[in-house]
Amino acid sequence: EDIAPGSPRRISIFGLGYVGAVSLACLARDGHEMFGVDIDPGKLELLRRGQAPIVETGIQELTRAVMRGGTVSVTDSVRDAILATDISFVCVGTPPRANGNQDLTAITRIAEQIGAVLPEKATRHVIVIRSTVKPGTLDDVIKPAIEASSGLQAGRDFSLCFQPEFLREGTSINDYDNPPLTVVGADDQYAVEALRGIFGHLPCEFVHTSVRTAEMLKYACNAFHALKVTFANEIGRVSQSVGVDPHEVMKLLCMDRALNISSAYLRPGFAFGGSCLPKDLKALLYLAKNNDVELPMLSSLLPSNAAHIEHAVERVLASGRRSVGMIGLSFKSGTDDLRESPMVILAERFIGKGLPLCIFDPQVNVARLIGANRRFIEESIPHIASLMTTDLDALVRDSDVLVVAMKTPEVLAALRAHTRPDQLLLDIAMLPDRDTYRAN
Ligand code: NAD
Numbered sequence: 556e557d558i559a560p561g562s563p564r565r566i567s568i569f570g571l572g573y574v575g576a577v578s579l580a581c582l583a584r585d586g587h588e589m590f591g592v593d594i595d596p597g598k599l600e601l602l603r604r605g606q607a608p609i610v611e612t613g614i615q616e617l618t619r620a621v622m623r624g625g626t627v628s629v630t631d632s633v634r635d636a637i638l639a640t641d642i643s644f645v646c647v648g649t650p651p652r653a654n655g656n657q658d659l660t661a662i663t664r665i666a667e668q669i670g671a672v673l674p675e676k677a678t679r680h681v682i683v684i685r686s687t688v689k690p691g692t693l694d695d696v697i698k699p700a701i702e703a704s705s706g707l708q709a710g711r712d713f714s715l716c717f718q719p720e721f722l723r724e725g726t727s728i729n730d731y732d733n734p735p736l737t738v739v740g741a742d743d744q745y746a747v748e749a750l751r752g753i754f755g756h757l758p759c760e761f762v763h764t765s766v767r768t769a770e771m772l773k774y775a776c777n778a779f780h781a782l783k784v785t786f787a788n789e790i791g792r793v794s795q796s797v798g799v800d801p802h803e804v805m806k807l808l809c810m811d812r813a814l815n816i817s818s819a820y821l822r823p824g825f826a827f828g829g830s831c832l833p834k835d836l837k838a839l840l841y842l843a844k845n846n847d848v849e850l851p852m853l854s855s856l857l858p859s860n861a862a863h864i865e866h867a868v869e870r871v872l873a874s875g876r877r878s879v880g881m882i883g884l885s886f887k888s889g890t891d892d893l894r895e896s897p898m899v900i901l902a903e904r905f906i907g908k909g910l911p912l913c914i915f916d917p918q919v920n921v922a923r924l925i926g927a928n929r930r931f932i933e934e935s936i937p938h939i940a941s942l943m944t945t946d947l948d949a950l951v952r953d954s955d956v957l958v959v960a961m962k963t964p965e966v967l968a969a970l971r972a973h974t975r976p977d978q979l980l981l982d983i984a985m986l987p988d989r990d991t992y993r994a995n
Contacts (some may be wrong), residue, residue: 561756563587564749567636569665570647571598571629572926573727573830573892574685574720576618579628581731583621587753590636591629597925602629604662608695608925610891610918613728640683642749643669643773646720648830648927648953649686655837659696662686666697670704673713681714687777689842690770693717693740709742716741717766719773724829725889730756735759740769742833774842775866777835784827785859791823792866814857825983826863827961828886833857833895833922864897868904871956874979879905880954883961883984884916885945891918893931901983902939913950914943948973959978959993960984 567590568575575591576598583589593599598608607618617694621627630636637643647661664682674884682701693716698709709715717740722730734934737754739762741747747763756763764772769878775975778861789802790808801823809818827833836856843850871879886896893899921940924932932940951957951973958981959966974980 559638562750564642564753565640566590566753567592567640567643569593569633569636569643569645569669570661571595571602571608572646572648573609573611573724573890574722574875575644575646576607577611577614577722577727578646579627580607580614580617580621580687581728582753583624583627584617587626589621589627590640591627592601592631592633592636593629593925594631594770595835595926596631597929599629599631600629601925602661609639610920611727612725617728633665634672636870637669637672637680638675640680641678642683642753644683644685644718645669646685647795649688649834650830650838651834655841657689657838659688659692661874662688663696666700670701670707673701673705673707675933679713679745682745683746683750684715685720686719687719687773687831687838688717688718688768688770688968689774689838692770693766713744714741714743714749716743716746716750717769717783719769720778721776724892725887728781732757735971738772739763739949740766740767742766774835774839777832778839780820781827781832781836781856781860782853784824784832785856785863787821787823788826788863789846789859792863794823826860827899828895828900830892830894830896833860859898864900864904867958868908869909870981871886871905871958872908873981874956876955876979878954879913879956879958880950880952881905881912881914881958881960882916882947882966883959884914884919884931884939888963889918891920891924891928893919893928893936899936901958902942906938912942914939915945915947915950916943916961917945917963919943955979956981 563586565588568579568590571591579589579591586785591602605619605622607614645665647665649657649662652658669682684697698715702709707713719738721734732895734757736759737757739747739750751761767854790804792802796806805821805823807822809816840854881902884898885891885893902912902914921932945967951969956979960983968981
């Protein structure tokens with residue numbers, strides 16, 4: 556089968572979370588015929604109504620447009636999706652277990668379900684794993700699962716490959732269109748050409764490598780991002796302690812041509828969090844430990860990150876003030892993702908210290924959360940959900956301490972209008988525009 560690069564394909568997406576929902580919408584916009592599959596009926600229902608199942612910059616508008624276009628179907632039937640398409644992207648979650656290792660339950664289940672349908676197909680199917688998985692997972696877990704349930708052989712009867720996902724929550728549609736790199740880890744050329752046809756037009760290098768290298772690369776990238784954030788925060792704290800503006804230091808550092816380094820992830824600010832960096836760092840450390848490899852530097856990143864959160868707690872406690880108003884709860888602007896949010900950890904520390912707490916985050920609409928976010932807020936942090944308010948002005952007026960992690964125009968206006976000189980204003984986002992409302 557010869558398919559010209561860029562021609563429309565029939566594509567299924569398994570797992571409609573942050574990665575899957577963005578891929579579904581962007582691929583549909585690019586003219587492909589799409590099938591979205593998820594086990595969460597709430598997500599399918601939202602999509603059928605033309606609404607995105609996640610909060611993410613630009614995703615509502617794009618989802619509404621592509622769902623109206625009539626080229627997107629959503630279903631909970633793996634069979635329907637596999638039979639109706641030629642290529643499947645698997646984007647289900649690979650969450651951390653308590654020991655740091657990955658939980659591969661969802662991805663193994665999908666592999667078995669896809670395998671069970673493959674023998675019914677007349678044409679060769681391409682399965683692309685986009686979930687982040689440790690090196691060796693495709694060869695040792697996913698391929699055997701598909702082969703056992705199908706009785707078919709990878710490379711001969713169907714294609715299996717790994718394509719690391721580089722999007723960042725908050726900017727993921729833009730990241731989809733401008734990825735830093737497209738990497739395909741594959742043993743068979745058919746898969747590489749199929750992906751070149753879909754992603755070859757993007758303005759970045761398209762690289763074919765081994766499956767294991769591509770799997771490892773994603774961990775190396777995320778470890779480096781975490782390293783940059785940790786570095787910027789440590790330099791930021793010591794700069795502030797000697798009365799130096801950390802932003803200027805980092806700006807000049809990035810101008811050093813010998814370093815040749817991008818400023819991304821190098822802005823002094825709050826601790827890193829979210830569903831990827833902490834989880835992938837833990838999985839990498841677990842992998843190294845299992846292979847008797849010592850990683851003193853990478854092992855120090857999570858403790859340094861925790862110390863950064865603790866530093867904020869100590870500043871509030873040392874002030875002797877009581878009631879705390881927190882602005883921002885998700886792990887960064889542009890997303891409602893609460894997983895491993897440092898703001899959630901901060902809130903729990905304040906609650907533990909008995910401080911009255913009130914939280915504002917317009918992105919986190921407790922009544923509308925679904926999927927993993929809903930389960931997380933209901934099962935893990937119901938005490939935090941009950942402290943959320945939509946009355947930003949009252950929060951700013953009535954708190955002794957304001958912890959500011961997001962500075963939208965709405966937040967800046969409220970701060971300008973209602974802050975008092977006797978309040979402690981903790982600008983933990985350390986964003987450079989702090990003088991625009993009040994010198995701290
Ligand atoms: P997510 O938790 O937001 O979404 C996962 C989705 O998979 C959920 O909607 C869930 O209902 C669905 N699912 C679970 N089991 C299923 C099954 N058996 N069949 C069909 N659907 C099922 O996860 P995410 O943040 O989109 O991340 C997905 C993967 O991509 C992870 O491995 C993650 O490490 C990786 N990744 C995420 C990002 C990111 O920014 N979030 C970036 C790069 C890579």
